[in-house]
Amino acid sequence: xxxxxxxxxxxxxxxxxxxxxxxxxxxxxxxxxxxxxxxxxxxxxxxxxxxxxxxxxxxxxxxxxxxxxxxxxxxxxxxxxxxxxxxxxxxxxxxxxxxxxxxxxxxxxxxxxxxxxxxxxxxxxxxxxxxxxxxxxxxxxxxxxxxxxxxxxxxxxxxxxxxxxxxxxxxxxxxxx
Numbered sequence: 001x002x003x004x005x006x007x008x009x010x011x012x013x014x015x016x017x018x019x020x021x022x023x024x025x026x027x028x029x030x031x032x033x034x035x036x037x038x039x040x041x042x043x044x045x046x047x048x049x050x051x052x053x054x055x056x057x058x059x060x061x062x063x064x065x066x067x068x069x070x071x072x073x074x075x076x077x078x079x080x081x082x083x084x085x086x087x088x089x090x091x092x093x094x095x096x097x098x099x100x101x102x103x104x105x106x107x108x109x110x111x112x113x114x115x116x117x118x119x120x121x122x123x124x125x126x127x128x129x130x131x132x133x134x135x136x137x138x139x140x141x142x143x144x145x146x147x148x149x150x151x152x153x154x155x156x157x158x159x160x161x162x163x164x165x166x167x168x169x170x171x172x173x174x175x176x177x
Contacts, residue, residue: 003068003079003115005034008149010141014105014160015067017151021161023168028065031057033082044089051085058086058094063171064128066119067103073114080122087126099174100128101167103136103160111137131170136163 004011012030019028037048047055058064068075075083086094102119104112116137123130138144138156146152151160 070112070115105138111139
């Protein structure tokens, strides 16, 4: 799930790199969040079709990987809305028990540290066991991709490949717990 809605976002590029680097048997897919109407509890009785489809996609996933920028030391509004939509109605959260991980990327040196940790706070409440290590804060991310949007930095490629290998191990471990 990519927290940025911008078509050419750094985080979307990171997500595509993660998909490319994922080991077998992982088959990551981006779940779009920009079409989701803002969460309003009044919609729980007769939810919009976009909410229903999104909740079903999350329920059908074996795990969740969040790739997010930082907006004002937190996650973007669209990502927070997606989290809220799939967590409701109360007691019917689609997130419950799914292994998860967080990657944040930013042009800044701290790589979205605030958003990464703020998102982790929500994941605790949602009962999404989030992978603790390796942590992934990708600083200077605007300089890591070539003109076609492909990851051009080899040390970042190696780090992300190792991250995805650890994420696959995390999913397997949580699935057996």
